[in-house]
Amino acid sequence: MSRSHTLKNTHEENRIFVRRAAIALIFIGLLSTGLIVRLIYLQIIGHDHYSTLANNNHIKIAPLPPTRGIIFDRKGRVLAENTPTFSLELIPEQIKDMDDTLARLQKLLEIPDEKIELFQKLRKREKRFTSIPLLLRMSEEEIARFATVRPYFPGVDIQARLVRNYPYDVLTSHVIGYVGRINEEELKSLPASEYRGSHHIGKAGIELAYETALHGKSGYAEIETNAQSRPISTIKTIDPIAGSNLYLSLDIDLQKTAYDALDIYNGAVVAIDIKTGGVLVFASRPGFDPNPFVYGIDSTSYNELQTSDARPMFNRALRGQYPPGSTIKPFMALAGLEHQAITPTQRKFCPGYFQLPNVKHKYRDWKKGGHGTIDMNAAIVQSCDVYFYELALALSIDKIHSFLTEFGFGEMSGIDLVGEKPGLLPSKQWKRKVRNQSWYPGETVITGIGQGYTQFTPLQLARGTATLANKGNVVNPHLVDHLVTNGVTSLPPAPEPKILPLKPQNVDTVTSAMVSVVHSARGTAKVISRGIDYQIAGKTGTAQVFTVKQDAKYNENQIDFKLRDHALFISFAPAHDPQIAVAVVVENGGHGGTVAAPIAGQVIRQYLEDKANEN
Amino acid sequence: MKIELRSEQLDPPSLIGDILRKLHIDVPLLAGLLMVTGLSFLVLYSASGQDIQVLVRQGARIGAAFVLMTVLAHINPYQFKRHSLLLYGMGVALLIAVLIMGEIGKGAQRWLDLGFFRFQPSEMLKITTPMMIAWYLSETALPPRWKQLGIAGLYILIPTLLIAKQPDLGTSILVASSGAAVIYFAGLSWKFIISVSIVLASLTPVIWHFMRDYQRDRVLTFLNPEADPMGRGYHIIQSKIAIGSGGLYGKGWQGSTQSQLDFLPESSTDFIFAVFAEEFGLIGCIVLLLIYLAIICRCLYIALQAQDTYCRLLAGSLSFTFFVYVFVNMGMVIGILPVVGVPLPLVSYGGTSMITLLAGFGILMSIHTHKKFLAS
Numbered sequence: 001m002s003r004s005h006t007l008k009n010t011h012e013e014n015r016i017f018v019r020r021a022a023i024a025l026i027f028i029g030l031l032s033t034g035l036i037v038r039l040i041y042l043q044i045i046g047h048d049h050y051s052t053l054a055n056n057n058h059i060k061i062a063p064l065p066p067t068r069g070i071i072f073d074r075k076g077r078v079l080a081e082n083t084p085t086f087s088l089e090l091i092p093e094q095i096k097d098m099d100d101t102l103a104r105l106q107k108l109l110e111i112p113d114e115k116i117e118l119f120q121k122l123r124k125r126e127k128r129f130t131s132i133p134l135l136l137r138m139s140e141e142e143i144a145r146f147a148t149v150r151p152y153f154p155g156v157d158i159q160a161r162l163v164r165n166y167p168y169d170v171l172t173s174h175v176i177g178y179v180g181r182i183n184e185e186e187l188k189s190l191p192a193s194e195y196r197g198s199h200h201i202g203k204a205g206i207e208l209a210y211e212t213a214l215h216g217k218s219g220y221a222e223i224e225t226n227a228q229s230r231p232i233s234t235i236k237t238i239d240p241i242a243g244s245n246l247y248l249s250l251d252i253d254l255q256k257t258a259y260d261a262l263d264i265y266n267g268a269v270v271a272i273d274i275k276t277g278g279v280l281v282f283a284s285r286p287g288f289d290p291n292p293f294v295y296g297i298d299s300t301s302y303n304e305l306q307t308s309d310a311r312p313m314f315n316r317a318l319r320g321q322y323p324p325g326s327t328i329k330p331f332m333a334l335a336g337l338e339h340q341a342i343t344p345t346q347r348k349f350c351p352g353y354f355q356l357p358n359v360k361h362k363y364r365d366w367k368k369g370g371h372g373t374i375d376m377n378a379a380i381v382q383s384c385d386v387y388f389y390e391l392a393l394a395l396s397i398d399k400i401h402s403f404l405t406e407f408g409f410g411e412m413s414g415i416d417l418v419g420e421k422p423g424l425l426p427s428k429q430w431k432r433k434v435r436n437q438s439w440y441p442g443e444t445v446i447t448g449i450g451q452g453y454t455q456f457t458p459l460q461l462a463r464g465t466a467t468l469a470n471k472g473n474v475v476n477p478h479l480v481d482h483l484v485t486n487g488v489t490s491l492p493p494a495p496e497p498k499i500l501p502l503k504p505q506n507v508d509t510v511t512s513a514m515v516s517v518v519h520s521a522r523g524t525a526k527v528i529s530r531g532i533d534y535q536i537a538g539k540t541g542t543a544q545v546f547t548v549k550q551d552a553k554y555n556e557n558q559i560d561f562k563l564r565d566h567a568l569f570i571s572f573a574p575a576h577d578p579q580i581a582v583a584v585v586v587e588n589g590g591h592g593g594t595v596a597a598p599i600a601g602q603v604i605r606q607y608l609e610d611k612a613n614e615n
Numbered sequence: 616m617k618i619e620l621r622s623e624q625l626d627p628p629s630l631i632g633d634i635l636r637k638l639h640i641d642v643p644l645l646a647g648l649l650m651v652t653g654l655s656f657l658v659l660y661s662a663s664g665q666d667i668q669v670l671v672r673q674g675a676r677i678g679a680a681f682v683l684m685t686v687l688a689h690i691n692p693y694q695f696k697r698h699s700l701l702l703y704g705m706g707v708a709l710l711i712a713v714l715i716m717g718e719i720g721k722g723a724q725r726w727l728d729l730g731f732f733r734f735q736p737s738e739m740l741k742i743t744t745p746m747m748i749a750w751y752l753s754e755t756a757l758p759p760r761w762k763q764l765g766i767a768g769l770y771i772l773i774p775t776l777l778i779a780k781q782p783d784l785g786t787s788i789l790v791a792s793s794g795a796a797v798i799y800f801a802g803l804s805w806k807f808i809i810s811v812s813i814v815l816a817s818l819t820p821v822i823w824h825f826m827r828d829y830q831r832d833r834v835l836t837f838l839n840p841e842a843d844p845m846g847r848g849y850h851i852i853q854s855k856i857a858i859g860s861g862g863l864y865g866k867g868w869q870g871s872t873q874s875q876l877d878f879l880p881e882s883s884t885d886f887i888f889a890v891f892a893e894e895f896g897l898i899g900c901i902v903l904l905l906i907y908l909a910i911i912c913r914c915l916y917i918a919l920q921a922q923d924t925y926c927r928l929l930a931g932s933l934s935f936t937f938f939v940y941v942f943v944n945m946g947m948v949i950g951i952l953p954v955v956g957v958p959l960p961l962v963s964y965g966g967t968s969m970i971t972l973l974a975g976f977g978i979l980m981s982i983h984t985h986k987k988f989l990a991s
Binding site for chain 1: 666756757758799800801802829855856857858859860861862863872892896897900901904908911912915918919924927928931935938942945946949950951
C-alpha cells in the first residue's frame with residue numbers, strides 16, 4: 001500500500017515531531033502567560049476597582065416585567081386579559097428546612113405531589129433569593145387557611161401576580177392560543193434583556209404569532225440592598241414597555257354561534273369579511289380550555305387532550321385538510337368559462353356515469369339515473385358530477401392547477417397564525433416530484449369534483465369563496481385588525497393587493513348558479529333560504545372518507561359514523577353586494593346541504609342582522 | 616533481558632500499582648485528572664448553592680467517564696488506527712442525521728435521541744476527526760504535500776461546517792483545532808501556517824456575513840460589553856467583577872458573593888472558572904492552570920514516546936486540543952475571547968464534554984501502555 005512516491009523517513013518524521021512539540025509547548029506557555037497576565041490585571045491591579053463593584057453589587061437589579069397586551073374582539077370584548085391572582089410563594093434563602101416546610105404546606109393546603117415536583121424543578125433554575133410560586137390561583141379558602149398560620153412559615157408568603165386569563169376558553173382556544181411557562185430551550189433563544197422577569201411566553205395561536213408585540217420589553221430597577229439582600233432604597237428605575245393591545249376582526253358572538261351550531265360534530269367554520277379580509281369566525285370544534293396551560297396543566301389532563309379521539313388540540317380550521325368535494329365546482333365552472341373550454345348555455349348529457357375512451361371503469365354520478373341534458377347552471381345547482389368530469393378533462397390538469405392556485409387553493413393563505421397547512425392542489429409536477437409517477441387522465445376526471453388528491457383547509461375554502469365573491473380581488477385573511485401600542489394605533493403588515501383578471505359576466509354566471517343552489521326549488525341548500533330577505537350564494541359539498549366499491553351502494557345508515565362522508569358548504573352573502581364569506585366543514589356530517597349549510601346560514605343571518613342594527 | 620529488568624525497576628512494588636498497570640492506567644495522568652475533578656467538586660458545591668444533588672449527578676457522570684477511559688485504555692491503539700475511517704465516517708453520518716432531523720423538527724438540533732440516552736454526535740467528532748487525519752497522514756510520507764494537505768483540510772472542514780451549522784460554534788472550533796493540530800504536528804510548513812493566518816484574518820468580514828445573529832451579538836458584546844449591561848454584556852461584566860474581586864487569595868471556599876448572590880449567570884457550567892477565581896484568588900487560578908499544564912505536559916510526553924506516526928500525531932493533537940479547551944474557556948471568562956459555549960474541561964457541570972475528554976485520555980493511556988519493546 002504505497003500511497004506516496006516518497007519513502008517514509010521515520011527518523012525525519014520523529015525529528016519533525018519533536019521540534020513541533022517543543023514549539024507547541026512554547027506556544028502553550030506563551031498563551032498561559034497571557035492568561036496569567038490578564039488574571040493579574042484583574043485580580044491584583046483591578047482588585048480594588050472590582051471589589052468596589054462587587055460591593056456595589058449590593059445594588060441589586062430587580063427585573064420589572066412588562067404587562068402583556070390585552071386581546072380584544074372587533075367589538076372590544078376582552079378575549080385575553082391579565083387577572084390578578086394570589087399565589088403561594090417561597091423564598092428558598094429564608095427557609096431553613098425546605099422539606100419540612102413543604103411537607104407542612106402540603107398537609108395544610110392539600111397540594112398534589114405534582115405541584116411540589118414542579119416547584120422543586122423551578123427552584124433549581126431560579127436564584128436562591130427569588131420568590132418562587134408553589135401554588136398559583138389560590139382559592140379564597142386556601143388564602144384564609146394559610147393566613148391564620150402564616151407566622152409559622154417564615155419565607156412563605158402570598159403574592160399577587162397577574163395571570164393570563166381567557167374568559168371564552170373553548171371558544172377561542174384555536175384562535176388566541178395560550179401562553180405557558182418559558183421552557184429552557186426558549187430561554188436560550190430569547191433576548192435576555194427584553195424577557196428579564198417574564199415567566200410566560202405565547203405558545204400557540206395569536207399569543208404565539210404576535211409574541212413580540214404582546215410581550216413588550218422588561219425594565220428594571222436598581223435597588224440598594226444590605227448584606228442580607230434586603231432592599232433599602234431604589235436608585236434608578238427603567239420602566240418596562242407594556243405590550244401592545246391587539247384588536248381582532250373576530251366577532252366573539254358570531255364565533256359562539258358557529259361553534260354551538262357545529263353541535264355534536266367535529267368540524268370547522270371560517271367566516272371572512274370580504275371587504276377587509278378580516279376573519280370574523282375561526283372556529284374549530286372541539287376546542288379545549290387554554291387556561292390550565294397558563295399555570296401548568298397536569299399530565300393526566302394533558303394526556304387526555306392528546307389522546308382523545310376528537311383531537312381537541314387539532315386546529316381544524318387552520319390545519320385540517322379535507323377533500324373539497326363539490327365545493328370545487330363553482331371554481332371549475334369559472335375556470336371552464338375563463339379558458340373558453342365551455343359556455344354557460346352549452347349542454348352536456350349525463351347518463352349517470354362517465355367513461356374515458358377505451359376504459360371500462362365507470363366514474364359514477366351521485367344520482368344513479370343521471371341528470372339528463374343540462375347546462376352549467378343546472379350542473380351547479382344539481383351538483384352534476386358527469387358535467388364536471390367532462391369539463392375537467394376538457395380543461396386539463398395544468399389549467400385547473402394554475403387557475404385554482406390563483407384563488408389560494410393548495411397554498412398557505414398567510415393568515416397571521418403559526419402552523420398553517422397548505423392543503424394540496426395536485427399537478428403533474430407535484431405527482432412526478434412527490435410520487436415519481438406520471439399523471440393519469442382518470443385523476444384529472446376526479447379532480448373535477450374535488451376528489452382524488454385534492455385537499456383544502458377550511459380557511460382556504462373561505463378565502464377562495466371570498467375572492468370569488470370579491471370578483472377576483474384576492475382576499476387576504478387576517479385576524480388582527482390593528483395594534484395599539486402606548487395609545488398609538490398601528491396596522492399589521494398587509495400583502496400587496498392582487499386582482500385576478502376575471503370577466504365580470506363569467507363571475508355573474510357562476511354567482512347566479514350559486515344563488516340558485518340556495519334559492520331554487522331543486523337547489524341542494526334550499527333549506528337555508530327560508531325567511532331571509534337577501535340572497536345567499538352557496539355550494540354544498542360531500543367529501544368521501546372512504547371509497548365505495550364499483551358496484552356497491554353507499555348507505556349512510558349502514559356504515560360506521562367515523563367513515564361517514566364529510567359535509568361541506570361554501571357561501572357568501574348578500575349575493576349582489578357580498579359582505580361575508582363562510583366556509584363550513586363538518587366531519588362525518590353526511591350531506592353538505594343538510595348539516596353544513598344551516599350552520600353557514602345561521603352565521604350569515606346573525607352577521608347581516610347585526611350589521612343592519614348597527615346602522 | 617535488560618528491558619525486563621528495567622521495567623521491573625520502574626514498577627512501584629505495590630498492589631495498587633500492579634492493579635493500575637493491569638488496567639492500563641497511566642498513573643501521573645490519572646493523578647492530574649483526579650486533582651482537577653477534585654477541585655471541580657469543591658467549586659460545584661459552592662457554585663450550585665450547596666446542592667448535593669448536583670454533586671451526585673456530576674459524580675455519576677465522572678464515574679461513567681472514568682469507566683469509559685479505562686475501557687479505551689485497554690484497546691490496542693492499532694485498533695483505533697484500523698477503525699479511524701469507519702469511526703470518522705459514522706460520526707459525519709450521525710451529524711448529517713442530526714441536521715436532517717433538525718430540519719424536520721424545530722430549529723437548532725444537536726442531539727440524537729437514542730431512547731435511553733441523548734447523544735451528541737458533534738462530541739464524537741472531537742476525537743474521530745484527529746483520528747481520521749492522523750490515520751490519513753500516517754499512511755503517507757511526512758511532511759505532507761499540497762495534495763494531502765488539501766484532502767486533510769477537507770476532512771476537517773466537513774464536520775466543522777456541519778457542527779457550525781447546528782449551530783454550535785464552540786464545538787466546531789474545538790473540532791477544527793483538533794484536526795489542524797494533527798497537520799501541524801505532521802510538519803505543516805511555517806510559510807503555509809502564516810499565509811493561512813493572513814487569509815483567515817482577511818476573511819473575517821465573510822465569516823461575519825455567515826454568522827447567526829446571536830453569534831454576532833456575542834462578538835459585539837465581547838468588543839463592548841458595557842453597551843448592553845442588562846442583556847448580552849451581563850455575563851462578561853459580572854464575570855470580571857467576580858474574578859477581580861477575588862484578589863490574590865480569594866474570598867475562600869463558599870465565600871463568593873458574586874455567585875452566591877447569583878449575579879453570575881451559568882456559574883455551574885461555562886462560567887464556573889469565575890467562581891473558582893473569586894473563591895481561590897490568583898493563587899488558586901495559577902495552581903489550577905499549573906495542574907492543567909502538568910496534564911498537558913504528560914500528554915505531550917506520551918506523544919513523544921509513542922512508537923508510530925499515527926499514535927504520535929493523535930496523541931499530540933489530543934494534548935494540544937485539551938489546551939485549546941482550557942484556553943478558550945478561561946479566555947472567555949476573563950474577557951479576552953468572545954463568549955462561545957465551551958465548558959472548562961473536567962470542572963464545568965455537564966456530562967457530554969466530560970465523557971469525550973476522558974475518552975481522549977483513555978486513548979492516550981492506550982497509546983502509552985501498549986508499547987511494543989522494539990528496542991534491543
